[in-house]
Amino acid sequence: MTDINDDQTPVSKASEPTNELEAAKKQVEDLTEIAKRSMADLQNYKKRSEEEKREFAKFASANVFMEILPVFDSLERAQEHLPEELKDNDWAKGIQGIIKQFEQIIDRFQIKKTKAVGEKFDPNKHEAIAQGPGEKDIVTDELEAGYEMEGHTLRAAKVRVGDGTVAE
Known part of the structure; x- marks a missing residue:
């Protein structure tokens, strides 16, 4: 059994379902590939976004550090110029403790x-x-x-x- 299509060429009705099935399978494969790529793109976007957040937080911390750095410099200079007779003074020991705390913070932020x-x-x-x-x-x-x-x-x-x- 054959029909004549618009081109006047005979087409087998038996081959039509096979061609439609092949086309549907191809379309499913294409859509599956698109879905996989979209999912990978989304995961990559999430990773990049998280990395950008970490970078922003890190350099925001660096900016805060830069603002308080002059205070730290002043404390270190005060300690360097502390007269020998005041080295055991409780106030001087407190300044040394503050300097150590500041150094620990610097280490924590990998500065x-x-x-x-x-x-x-x-x-x-x-x-x-x-x-x-x-x-x-x-x-x-x-x-x-x-x-x-x-x-x-x-x-x-x-x-x-x-x-x-x-x-x-």
């Missing part, structure tokens, strides 16, 4: 002091404040500590850099 003295001057990590006797382009003295978080400089260390002359 590290950058090493400066003896290092080759790096404008990404160091801010040259002065030059003086010493090996050329090598940091000879740290005037203010620098800090970094996961390889990113939060504050450059203020340093004195050797100019290649020998100290007299």
Whole structure:
């Protein structure tokens, strides 16, 4: 049994259901693939979104740290210049305790002091404040500590850099 379609070509009615079945199977496969890709895209979006939240929180913490860092610097300078006869004073011990607490917070947020003295001057990590006797382009003295978080400089260390002359 054959019919004639619009092109005047005979079409077998028996092959029509097979072609429709094949087309339906192909459509199901295509839709299944689209659904799988969409699900993978959604999962990737969720992962990226969570990572972005963590990054934002981390660098928001870094911004807070940068705001209170001058207070920490002042406490450290006060401790460095504390007269020897006051080292055992309870007030001085309290200041030392505050400094230790601050250092613990820094460690918890994975903020590290950058090493400066003896290092080759790096404008990404160091801010040259002065030059003086010493090996050329090598940091000879740290005037203010620098800090970094996961390889990113939060504050450059203020340093004195050797100019290649020998100290007299």
